[in-house]
Amino acid sequence: MAAPGLGRCMARTGVLPLSQAWGRAPRLPPSPLPAQRRAFSNNKILVELDESAGVATMKFKSPPVNSLSLDFLTEFCISLEKLENDRACRGVILTSAVPKIFSSGLDITEMCGKSTEHYAEFWRAVQEMWLRLYSSNMVTVAAVNGSSPAGGCLIALTCDYRIMAENPKFSIGLNEAQLGIVAPFWFKDTFVNVVGHRVAESSLQLGSLHPAPEAHRIGLVDELVPEEKLKDRATAVMQKWLALPDHARQLTKTMMRKAVLDRLVAHREEDVQNFISFISKESIQKSLRMYMEMLKKKKS
Numbered sequence: 065m066a067a068p069g070l071g072r073c074m075a076r077t078g079v080l081p082l083s084q085a086w087g088r089a090p091r092l093p094p095s096p097l098p099a100q101r102r103a104f105s106n107n108k109i110l111v112e113l114d115e116s117a118g119v120a121t122m123k124f125k126s127p128p129v130n131s132l133s134l135d136f137l138t139e140f141c142i143s144l145e146k147l148e149n150d151r152a153c154r155g156v157i158l159t160s161a162v163p164k165i166f167s168s169g170l171d172i173t174e175m176c177g178k179s180t181e182h183y184a185e186f187w188r189a190v191q192e193m194w195l196r197l198y199s200s201n202m203v204t205v206a207a208v209n210g211s212s213p214a215g216g217c218l219i220a221l222t223c224d225y226r227i228m229a230e231n232p233k234f235s236i237g238l239n240e241a242q243l244g245i246v247a248p249f250w251f252k253d254t255f256v257n258v259v260g261h262r263v264a265e266s267s268l269q270l271g272s273l274h275p276a277p278e279a280h281r282i283g284l285v286d287e288l289v290p291e292e293k294l295k296d297r298a299t300a301v302m303q304k305w306l307a308l309p310d311h312a313r314q315l316t317k318t319m320m321r322k323a324v325l326d327r328l329v330a331h332r333e334e335d336v337q338n339f340i341s342f343i344s345k346e347s348i349q350k351s352l353r354m355y356m357e358m359l360k361k362k363k364s
């Protein structure tokens with residue numbers, strides 16, 4: 065059972081100082097929710113657990129765009145670990161509390177003009193997020209209620225099932241090539257496992273951001289629903305998945321995902337070094353700076 069142990073095993077490696085981070089977490093006021101519902105919140109993620117259903121909802125609340133900063137990724141891993149270790153929780157729905165945006169992907173400012181040590185710490189946090197989510201024992205459903213480029217798309221792809229709001233203005237995809245950067249092999253592997261090799265190959269080369277209807281057509285998301293029905297639909301899908309015995313579903317998930325997970329675990333440090341040498345190149349730094357400027361100019 066590689067996947068069931070993987071998250072806990074990685075916590076023990078101390079890649080992210082989870083227990084220390086817990087120690088630093090601010091004390092929260094008692095939850096105003098009824099007894100079967102519990103909530104905990106950090107700065108960037110709100111978690112609500114419905115104990116009677118065994119389902120938690122993780123809501124990203126890091127405006128303006130839920131970018132995946134080091135702080136965000138750390139909170140994400142802490143929240144997921146807490147749910148993973150909670151016997152009352154069997155499934156988690158990931159969604160956004162920021163209107164029109166699921167997540168804008170990795171925080172580009174974490175990859176610009178920083179030290180080698182910072183790049184290493186940041187990249188380990190990105191790896192950790194993916195390893196924990198992809199190997200999760202829980203049923204994971206992404207309720208994609210807004211745009212979801214790059215790392216945002218990766219989060220959705222890493223779940224067991226994806227439901228997207230049918231708004232054609234919302235797009236999703238691994239658009240790294242458009243930024244002049246290359247999606248790492250484990251982003252690619254996750255994408256291939258969802259959409260197949262041919263679709264992934266062209267989509268990755270073109271850095272395509274697929275409007276919701278197209279994302280559905282190519283199998284990037286499993287279904288589209290009107291935005292106001294997204295929550296109910298995610299709950300219904302979760303009930304269907306949770307109707308099965310956990311152990312059979314978990315072992316099947318492990319069987320399907322193990323090879324891809326093992327590949328990163330085996331090459332983790334090499335992947336960190338690759339990231340550092342790639343992102344430190346002046347040409348790449350220049351591309352990222354220009355991209356950020358383009359985002360800012362778009363407004364004016």
Ligand code: CO8
Nearest residue numbers: 128131168169170171172173211213214215245246359360
């Ligand atoms: N990181 C940091 N800041 C961001 C990001 C981001 N990913 N995205 C947006 N912002 C900032 C903008 O610069 C802007 O800042 P400010 O208010 O200071 O001008 C603010 O957030 C709001 O952005 P917008 O005005 O653009 O908001 P919109 O609602 O109009 O659009 C979008 C939202 C669609 C999300 C749009 O912001 C967008 O397209 N963002 C860029 C998304 C993107 O391309 N992300 C890719 C990140 S790279 C990644 O995830 C994988 C990298 C793999 C690394 C491999 C290396 C080897």
